[in-house]
Amino acid sequence: MTVMNKKISTYLSKSLFIRGLQCHKSLYLHKYHPDLKDEISEKQKNLFQSGVNVGIYAQKLFPGGVEIPFDDVSLSKQIKRTMIEIENGTKVIYEAAFSYDNVFVKVDILRKTENGWEIYEVKGSTGVKDVHYDDVAVQYYVLKGTGLSVSKAFLVHINNQYVRKGEIEVDKLFTVQDLSNDVIEKQKSIKNEIDKMKRMLKSQGPNIDIGEHCTDPYDCDFCGYCWKHIPENSVFNLKGAGPNKFDLYRQGIIRLEDIPKDILPQSQRIQLEGTLDKKNITNKAAVEEFLDTLWFPICFLDFETTFMVPLPMYDETRPYQQVPFQYSLHxxxxxxxxxxxxxxxxxxxxxxxxxxxxxxxxxxxxNACVLVYNKTFEIGVLNNLAKWFPEHSDQIENIIRNIRDLMIPFRRKDIYRWGMGGSYSIKYVLPALVPELSYDDMEISDGGIASNAWLSMRDLEDLDATERIRKALLAYCKLDTLGMVKIIEKLKTICNST
Ligand code: SF4
Incomplete structure (x- = not known):
């Protein structure tokens, strides 16, 4: 992987530094071959947006600051503007920009105290992760390098125990953690890493194979390029617990047919044999036993909830708590x-x-039987509703008692079709058992997209667009419960066949 006639660029930003820590090849490709990147998924766009929202919200911890403009503003102008604010005696600066040793960083919140400047890095996570130490440490390195007197460095993250009551109390929503000692300890390694990255960027490119680092700490956006030698049916398709897939890969065991069956647990062996030999499993007695646990009248229920929303939207909700906004009931x-x-x-x-x-x-x-697919989720939603509306808790508890879980016979592999690819998610089970119903052509095809779609309607003024999203949401949720109806019909047909 060499790039001919490349214009050497060793300039790093904080995010490039973090990218390079994860994988030098990712940094190299980003610099010299950004065209090889995967397309950004809806999920990633949404994660980025929620990160931005949290960052802006956290500014309220230190109100009255001055934000350094960055949209369509060159890096040098951002740095100059930051210097002006510092010289003018501004006490709180948002998005302060600095450069040192050819590394550019922006500080979410920079605050002047009598002991010096404090760095505040804001994250939407609910705790401090390993990568956050490097994130803050490289900021500290650059700011110190410019000669600024930095006294402390903090990480600001979401406190997931916070319960909203009325207006969001910003000081309770966030936890501020002092990382100063760890960050100071890391300074030597930060300098070493920067130097290594610069040398690497002047080279012909690193020769790095795929590995655990492709998704840790972040999903790399060059997977489409680096993983293209992995065949469709490979060790990486194996679902559930089993031998380490990268250990197998490094031993040259890549295709499903290359895996010695005896090293796999039973559920992965079923998947492997199913895929290679198109083998299905039908344990009629077990399926009948499951069907006998159901009764009439029967409801087929599915909720859609908000997903990955850091700021609690309503009273008595916590950050990231899933709030139901939709259901379908057959x-x-x-x-x-x-x-x-x-x-x-x-x-x-x-x-x-x-x-x-x-x-x-x-x-x-x-007295109705309530059939769901993956009862942990629906029971969680109902328990939350019972807490929010205790006057209905008896009725809700009664529903919970009557819940039966259609996922069970598929999780136990009482019934398995090779097309399920080792999965027992309804997204795989339904098309394998009832091919005329599938999620493939749906505008909304999973719960995360449904949540984003519903939330996106809050900012929409276009009535046609709103109506289109509503129809897509209704169609998606309806398919989940209609799918359950059809799966039950199919199971009964299978059990009645000789
Ligand atoms: S896909 Fe993996 S090997 Fe390729 S650049 Fe990304 S992290 Fe590195």
Whole structure:
């Protein structure tokens, strides 16, 4: 992987430094071959946006500061503007910019105290991760290098125990952790790492194979390029616990057919044999036993909730707590009865919890069996609703008691189709068992996208666009519960066949 006639550039930003710490090849490709990058997924865009929101919110910890403009502003102008603010005696600067040793950094919040300047790096995580020490340490290195008197360095992260009551209390939402000692201890290694990266960038490029570092601490955006020699059916497709996949890879065991079966646990062996020999499993007795645990009337229930939202949106919610905004409910009163469908999707601007719960409690009969797919999730949502609305807790607890989990026979591999690829997620189970239903052509095809779509409606003024998202959300959630109806029909057909 060499780049001919490259224009050598050893300039690093903080994010490039962190990229280089993860993998020199990633830094090299970013500098000289950015065209090889994977497309940014919706999930990554959303993570980036929520990081930005948290950063802006944390500025309220030290209000009244001056922000250094950065949109369409050159790095040198950002640095100059920062210097002017420092010279003018500004006490709090947001997005302060510095450069030293050919490394450019921006400090989320820089605060002047009588002992010197304090660095505050803001993260949306709920604790300090290993990579955060390097993140803050490189800022400290650059600021110290410019001659600034830095007294302390902190990481500001989300306190996931905080419960919102009224307006968000910013000092309780965030935890501020002093990393000064660790950051000072790291200074020598930061200098070494920077030097190593600069030497590497002047070379013909590092020869680095894929490994655990491709996803740790971040998902690398060159996987499409570096992983292209991995065949479609490889050790990396194995689902669940089993031997270390990179150990196998490093021994030259890459294709599924190369794996000695006896080193695999039973569930991975089933996956391997299923994929290679198109082998299915049907344990009729076990499936019948599961079906016998269900009764009429039966409700097929699925919630959609907010996902990965750091700032608590409503009273009595915590950061990242999943708040239900939608459900789909298919209902069968008895065998061969007409299938009925109920659904709820909250408008984007309201707290959805009360209206959603009232409608749900009206629609689930007291004695009904409630079938879900992955009961941990639905029970979690219902338990939260019971805490928020204790006056309904008896009714909610009754629903929870009546919950049965359709995932169980698939997780146990009582029934397995090779097309499930070792997974027991409904996204794989449904098309393998009921090919006419699939998530492939859905505009919204997973819970994370559904959450983003619902949240995005809050900023939309275009009524047509809002309507399109609402329809896509309703279609997606409905497919989850209709899928369960069809899976049960299929299981019954299988059990009744000779
Ligand atoms: S995909 Fe892996 S090996 Fe390739 S650049 Fe990224 S981290 Fe490095």
């Amino acid at each position: 209902y069968l009163e008895k065998e061969n009865a007409e299938l009925q469908h109920y659904e709820y999707l909250a408008p984007a601007h309201v707290d959805p919890r009360k209206e959603l719960l009232d409608k749900l409690l009206n629609e689930i009969p007291e």
